[in-house]
Amino acid sequence: MLFEKIKSPGLAHISYLIGDKNQAVVIDPRRDIDIYLEKAVEAGYKITKIFETHRNEDYLIGSTELKAKTGAEIWHADQKLAYQYGNPVQDGQKFKVGSLKLEAMHTPGHTPGSMSYVLYGYEGDPWMVFTGDALFAGDVGRIDFLGEENLKKTGSWLYDSIFNKILPLGDEVILCPAHGAGSVCASAIAEREMTTVGIERKLNPKLQVDNKEEFIELVGKMLEYPPYFENMEESNLTGRELLANHQKPAALSAAEFAEAMDNEDTFIIDVRMEVSYASAHVPGSISIPLQNLPSFVGWFIPTGAKILLVTEGEYPEKAIRDLYRTGYDNILGYLGGGIINWHMAGKKSESVKTVTVDKLCNLLDTESGKHFILDIRSEDELEEEGEIQDAENIHLTQLPEHYDQLPEDKPIYIFCGSGLRSMTAASLLKNEGFINQKVVLGGLIAWNSTTCPIV
Structure with a gap:
């Protein structure tokens, strides 16, 4: 058998x-x-x-x-x-x-x-x-x-x-x-x-x-x-074009990538680890680390959208595979040579500020009320793992519906379980025009390794 x-x-x-x-x-x-x-x-x-x-x-x-x-x-x-x-x-x-x-x-x-x-x-x-x-x-x-x-x-x-x-x-x-x-x-x-x-x-x-x-x-x-x-429900009744008939997404030069970015219906997804994205990324890109791609791409990228990828190592093939599995077929290509080639071509890059849990914990003690703590974990996670002192909870998947609840006059410290989802949130806020957000490195895992309070 x-x-x-x-x-x-x-x-x-x-x-x-x-x-x-x-x-x-x-x-x-x-x-x-x-x-x-x-x-x-x-x-x-x-x-x-x-x-x-x-x-x-x-x-x-x-x-x-x-x-x-x-x-x-x-x-x-x-x-x-x-x-x-x-x-x-x-x-x-x-x-x-x-x-x-x-x-x-x-x-x-x-x-x-x-x-x-x-x-x-x-x-x-x-x-x-x-x-x-x-x-x-x-x-x-x-x-x-x-x-x-x-x-x-x-x-x-x-x-x-x-x-x-x-x-x-x-x-x-x-x-x-x-x-x-x-x-x-x-x-x-x-x-x-x-x-x-x-x-x-x-x-x-x-x-x-x-x-x-x-x-x-x-x-x-x-x-x-x-x-x-909804798109999956329809496609699983009608069937999709066979993958064998798809043109394989190609590695693009920095110039080709920049030209493809100009289309308003094109989304740039950066699947590298969160610390790599924080250090330098293509402007306008959304951070969705590879391991989270199948779970979160459907929340933030419209079906049928044109997609460009920023990857590294073996990530291009894996990212393309995961996108195909969830029905994202319109992949224009990926940045050949990764972010290093982007830099070498003299293209503009941006970064995201980060903070350690020790520093954030100290800020809560010494400067209470001067900072906005955004916890993007789910309600189930909060019940199981506990909440962070003075934090406001907006689940990551619901964040785009609640931008108006976020302050523009205070630093926003973004918190999740490990830091991966926080970088996704930070990239969404950055693309929405927020300028003072910081990702808490290590998330709850790092928080629990300290004496910082859980309520």
Whole structure:
């Protein structure tokens, strides 16, 4: 038997390659598909079918990409939606995978048509269940995409899906969700690398309820999501142009890069580490360090925008990959040779002021009221980690809606968990015309290494 768990960091997306007797299927493939092809060839398997658990919102599904390379059949869920590719899978529909059997099981809640897939072993007993965004390690799928007025209905669907369909499969069944910790498709997915139905039955906080009403009350919340989700929903119905037909973004000279910057609908994303950006960056660029790119690009860059990249080392390929995964296809190129070549061409650069936690802590003691502390962590982080004395909290994703709440006559000290997101905030403020913002280096990690107060 073949079983491969394929993780996509940043998006916290998980897909699966499973097979038996040289026949393999892929569940919820990502857009860059080489890893599936490579692993199948290495094991001597042919990919014959592709399954989708639901119409995804946070990344571009790679089904059409994989079909173009393998000829595999595509089977998608949400049969009432207007898909322009593949075949609608039916509840209870069975598929052979060598000597194994894969059965579709309708598990609505996250979306109305969500499907889980149960893999049955050689003796006919269930081995694994691929739950998509219905049930995760330590959490359940968000149910708010149909709006606040439908939370009771979608919550009821999800309760029935989990308690009446997934849990009865048996405690020993391996649970294979479509996301891990950090995904926006739930509020608090656990770090468990592997899990089972039984582990979730006993340890998942969202399942420790006495009845459906209690479950709906617990999970029936509206969560934030980035604007690009709407574009993903549409593109995952129609399919996107194949990546093979895209012109690969090229390295640009400083002169070419500067010329491309002049277009008003062009956005410059700097994916280098925050300290590199602070030292010197291209004017007008937005700092989104590479590890944060999949999580935050959709909040600040419009879908369809023209994009220029400032990178270093192996970052160009990784940044382009992450942008493609989230549907940003209009990449004009990247600064060849990085910021050093920009300097050597005599081009203007800018910097961001920084401050250590020791200095900030001292300022709070000696000059209280003369500074504005902006904490851009989420409410969940504040509850779990504590708040900074005298700080105002505006979550990073909501910052553009609250510029008018920030002072122009005081230094703004920007604070997050480690400093990465603070640099993103500082770049947004700089581009908005703020001139006196400073990033707190090391964020809460550094703060906790001192005696500075947490309230």
